[in-house]
Amino acid sequence: MPSEPMEFKLGKLRGFVDPESGQLRYLKVGPYELLRGIYGSVRRPDWGTVVQTVSDFKFDRKRESFSCTFVAAHKDDKMDFTWHGTITGKVREDGKAEIEYVLDGTVPVEQMTNRLGLCLLHPATLEGIPAQIEHDPGKIETIPFPEVIEADQPFKDTKAISYEVKPGIGIRIELSGDDFETEDQRNYGDASYKTYCHWQESGSPYRVTKGQEIKQKARLIVSADGYKDEPTIPTASSGQLPSLGTIFRRKMTVEEMDHIMSLHLTHSQASLEGIESAKLVGGPVFLQTQAASIPVTLSPNDGILFSPVNQWKKLNAVRGAKKFLAVQGWFMEMNGSKPSFDGLDGSSLGLQPKTHQFDTDTMMECGWVVPDQVKSARHMGAKTIIVGPARLSDAPDARTNGIEATLFTMAVIANAVKAKADFVTLFDSEALLKSPASLPLALLADRRSNDIRVWDVNREFVMIECGKMILANLSWEPSEYFKQIPFDSADNLAVGIKGEYHLFDQDNVANWKQVLTEPAKHSILSALPPRSIVVLG
Numbered sequence: 397m398p399s400e401p402m403e404f405k406l407g408k409l410r411g412f413v414d415p416e417s418g419q420l421r422y423l424k425v426g427p428y429e430l431l432r433g434i435y436g437s438v439r440r441p442d443w444g445t446v447v448q449t450v451s452d453f454k455f456d457r458k459r460e461s462f463s464c465t466f467v468a469a470h471k472d473d474k475m476d477f478t479w480h481g482t483i484t485g486k487v488r489e490d491g492k493a494e495i496e497y498v499l500d501g502t503v504p505v506e507q508m509t510n511r512l513g514l515c516l517l518h519p520a521t522l523e524g525i526p527a528q529i530e531h532d533p534g535k536i537e538t539i540p541f542p543e544v545i546e547a548d549q550p551f552k553d554t555k556a557i558s559y560e561v562k563p564g565i566g567i568r569i570e571l572s573g574d575d576f577e578t579e580d581q582r583n584y585g586d587a588s589y590k591t592y593c594h595w596q597e598s599g600s601p602y603r604v605t606k607g608q609e610i611k612q613k614a615r616l617i618v619s620a621d622g623y624k625d626e627p628t629i630p631t632a633s634s635g636q637l638p639s640l641g642t643i644f645r646r647k648m649t650v651e652e653m654d655h656i657m658s659l660h661l662t663h664s665q666a667s668l669e670g671i672e673s674a675k676l677v678g679g680p681v682f683l684q685t686q687a688a689s690i691p692v693t694l695s696p697n698d699g700i701l702f703s704p705v706n707q708w709k710k711l712n713a714v715r716g717a718k719k720f721l722a723v724q725g726w727f728m729e730m731n732g733s734k735p736s737f738d739g740l741d742g743s744s745l746g747l748q749p750k751t752h753q754f755d756t757d758t759m760m761e762c763g764w765v766v767p768d769q770v771k772s773a774r775h776m777g778a779k780t781i782i783v784g785p786a787r788l789s790d791a792p793d794a795r796t797n798g799i800e801a802t803l804f805t806m807a808v809i810a811n812a813v814k815a816k817a818d819f820v821t822l823f824d825s826e827a828l829l830k831s832p833a834s835l836p837l838a839l840l841a842d843r844r845s846n847d848i849r850v851w852d853v854n855r856e857f858v859m860i861e862c863g864k865m866i867l868a869n870l871s872w873e874p875s876e877y878f879k880q881i882p883f884d885s886a887d888n889l890a891v892g893i894k895g896e897y898h899l900f901d902q903d904n905v906a907n908w909k910q911v912l913t914e915p916a917k918h919s920i921l922s923a924l925p926p927r928s929i930v931v932l933g
Contacts, residue, residue, distance in 0.1 A: 564622015763807025
């Protein structure tokens with residue numbers, strides 16, 4: 397079975413099928429993303445996700461059509477459901493692309509679930525774009541995708557949904573086999589809106605019975621008449637680099653602090669057990685506590701991070717330091733309760749990508765939710781924003797020690813610059829001792845000033861200019877997106893990257909300190925390798 401996503405093209409539409417998950421991904425017309433994905437989801441009664449095992453994957457691609465079949469099994473100690481997936485696509489006689497995604501399975505044993513069926517992801521770049529929501533034939537509402545993150549479902553009772561990303565570039569999605577509605581997944585660290593089966597108000601968890609047939613279908617019709625293949629030049633976001641820091645959960649050794657100090661962090665978060673080491677960093681210290689009184693001295697520039705959100709009034713008992721709501725997990729913790737920020741200085745916004753799906757591509761998308769969360773927190777009244785703690789997971793994950801952590805960190809920092817966030821807290825001090833997530837921090841540590849420019853071409857590519865150029869390819873594909881950015885002559889960029897550079901990928905990123913001391917490479921780089929970072933200058 398192939399490991400990399402299988403590409404298909406239907407006229408001007410391009411997309412992929414992931415053989416490891418059976419997910420349809422990244423439907424795009426040129427640079428315009430219409431749909432982030434479609435997949436089958438099985439959720440436990442406690443909302444835990446039961447990851448599928450895919451077998452019998454078959455993919456057949458022709459010039460103007462494709463077909464794919466597979467079997468997906470979701471099994472753990474609570475759940476057992478296997479379904480057959482069928483995905484077909486074609487170019488119709490009218491020139492439009494049509495895709496059908498079918499989930500078909502039979503429940504083997506009575507069980508309780510919070511979701512069992514199809515989910516569709518719409519990219520967060522749709523914010524503000526009007527969607528036509530069809531409830532029943534002839535009953536259509538026009539509702540925009542929310543700009544400020546919405547706590548409630550923006551679209552309910554959805555039989556079909558249509559929208560255009562540009563005039564003449566649009567999609568119609570027809571749904572059958574269950575009741576569907578849409579939530580704002582930016583509440584949970586995902587850079588998307590999600591249309592899912594089974595209305596929340598119908599009750600959760602709900603029972604599925606032995607022998608019950610589950611058959612759901614999504615039919616997509618894509619129009620691309622308005623697309624012209626013209627080069628686009630991305631614009632840069634200029635601003636100040638936010639203060640970068642980490643969390644201290646214990647007292648660090650002298651040797652450990654030597655590494656942390658080499659990153660030139662400018663703030664820290666800490667538990668009471670780690671505050672002694674945190675104070676060595678310099679800059680503000682944000683103490684995480686639920687106590688109304690604390691046994692340490694804090695300066696007026698320091699802060700108290702207090703959670704849970706609904707107990708924030710206890711902060712009034714703390715004198716001297718600034719007071720922040722601490723959103724450790726999901727933005728929904730704050731968005732659902734809509735707290736008043738009277739008497740408070742701001743909020744932290746915890747960020748981790750492994751809420752609904754655990755694959756690397758979902759992880760790479762997470763950084764793009766930062767501007768929306770910052771904007772929405774300020775809309776609620778938060779003045780000072782601490783992005784983080786940003787981490788890959790609260791559970792052990794091998795990718796914390798791989799290129800994935802490095803790319804995730806790059807995306808979070810770049811998007812925090814765009815959002816004009818005040819602070820970014822990354823991982824914790826123990827993780828930074830061995831994780832290559834330290835690499836972007838080290839590259840930014842010797843910058844000439846806090847002035848910074850960020851080119852955000854799309855969710856796959858980021859470039860930061862801060863005296864040096866740092867280019868990051870977050871995709872599994874080689875990338876030539878840097879050729880759209882005029883940091884060199886057009887003739888040079890048409891060939892590739894010339895001059896001296898250091899390249900980091902999965903093979904060498906664990907030894908990034910050594911790589912930085914090695915002679916720079918000089919060979920022409922015609923494309924950035926998959927999941928890699930290139931440093932110029």
